[in-house]
Amino acid sequence: MKNRFKDFVDFFRDREYYRQLVRLAVPIALQNLITSSLNMVALILIGQLGEESVAAVGLGNQVWFLLNLVIFGICSGAAMFVAQLWGKRDIPNIRKVLGLTIKLSLIPALFFWIVAVFFPSFALGIYTKDENVILIGSQYLRIYGWTYLFFAMTAVFSTAARSTGNVRLPLIVSTSALGLNVLLAYPFIFGVEAIGLPALGVQGAAIAGLIARVLECLAILVSVYKDRLSPIAASIKDIVEFNVKFMVTVMKPVMPVILNELLWSLGITTYNIIYGHIGTIAVASVNIMSTIEQLAFVVFLGLGTATSIMVGNQIGQGNREKAYRYGGRSLLIQGSGALLMGAIVYLVAGNIFQFYKVDPEVIANAKIILTIFSCGLWMKASNHVIIIGILRSGGDTKFSLVLDGLVIWFIGVPATAAGAFLLGLPVYYVYALTFTEEAVKFFVGVNRYFSKKWINDLTQKVESISFVD
Secondary structure, three states: OHHHHOOOOOOOOHHHHHHHHHHHHHHHHHHHHHHHHHHHHHHHHHOOOOOHHHHHHHHHHHHHHHHHHHHHHHHHHHHHHHHHHOOOHHHHHHHHHHHHHHHHHHHHHHHHHHHHHHHHHHHHOOOOOOHHHHHHHHHHHHHHHHHHHHHHHHHHHHHHHHHHHOOOOHHHHHHHHHHHHHHHHHHHHOOHHHOOOOOOOOOHHHHHHHHHHEEEEEHHHHHOOOOOOOOOOHHHHHHHOOOOOHHHHHHHHHHHHHHHHHHHHHHHHHHHHHHHHHHHHHHHHHHHHHHHHHHHHHHHHHHHHHHHHHHHHHHHHHHHHHHHHHHHHHHHHHHHHHHHHHHHHHHHHHHHHHHOOOOOHHHHHHHHHHHHHHHHHHHHHHHHHHHHHHOOOOOHHHHHHHHHHHHHHHHHHHHHHHHHHHOOOOHHHHHHHOOOHHHHHHHHHHHHHHHOOOOOHHHHHHEEEEEOO
16 A cells, blocks of 8 residues: 555656656657648638549548558657667767668659659549549649658658657747748648649649648758758768668658558548548548647647657656656546547537538537547547557557557458448437547557566667677
8 A cells, every 4th residue: 555655656757757757758749739720721722622632632641641650660660679779878889870761751752753743543533433532632642742752751751850859840840830831821722823823723722732741841851951960860871871770770660650651540540431432522521620630639649759759768767667757647647538538529629510511411410420429539639649659659659569569450441331331320329439449549558558568678689789880
């Protein structure tokens, strides 16, 4: 009993934990908040063009979504090493890992660029049979697809910067770029007669996004390399050099993360395909709701990323018990905070729907989906910190693959498909069935945390190669 009371008191007294959490989580959460807010503004602008444009851009962005998650898998896998190596201040090997990450990230970026720019109708045809939506979405993708290569580079350096404790750089660069995107979106979408700029519709939104992404990439590269003192300022040699043993050592725990994100993203894509077959109104309803979901989740994304950095640093320093305590505290804070956020979302977020000029049925569906999301947010948030903040940062990537990448296919997708195609349920009930996977992940993930089997020091394997000259 005394030990439990001491643990309870220590939970609130550990100033080092809370100081690090605030220092890391607040800028990351702020970045996500600004990003989601500006994305919502952009979608509201597109929403003035009607539900077909909302659906077209939403489905067009599913191609980017797939790329984003593959890149995220590569970067978050590499971040396990970077965070632990930063705990030992091993800068040479951090740069070697970064060089490998750049090479790996450009491969899917090139593939998705080809699909988006040269075969947009094929990609969109997977999600919907609405020819007008495919036509509008193709116009968007042929332009926006060019952003993928720049996005890959930005993602690699942003993730590495955060893993070494520099959370301000990604915050400043990405929010500035997104602010520029929104400022450019209005004149490009609706035109400016005074200067002879025609209304370009969804193509204008894509042009604004392309300009912003290019400048974002240039800004972060200039910031990192301006004095070459940054721990993530990988040299040309670090980027082009190829060492098989080093690559295999890094890729062994990273590959399950990439497969995890690929399987999970394909699962989410399957959800969207199911929504698409229900109808264009269903797609528009989910897309409008997704912007509110992103806003509600920003704090928890920040806390999850901060936890992964803190836990990884502690494991790299050899502090296994402290890493375990840090993970547990974050899990409790995440779950409790998400319960509160769910209540807030339910009470106030519905007012946002009035800004959309779409079919009333779209708004009615979105409001019901909002209620379902509010009730299940605590599970989503808890699972995020378990998988991203705890298991992956400890190198437990094979278990994470099973928990996150396979559960969606064996639980979530079958339940959702059955609801849509066998039972013919409305889109909001189909959306509710996606939470079956969240429930399974939560209970299995919590049990894995308590087992402590997820704590692994990855740096020893990298350092034993003697790769650095």
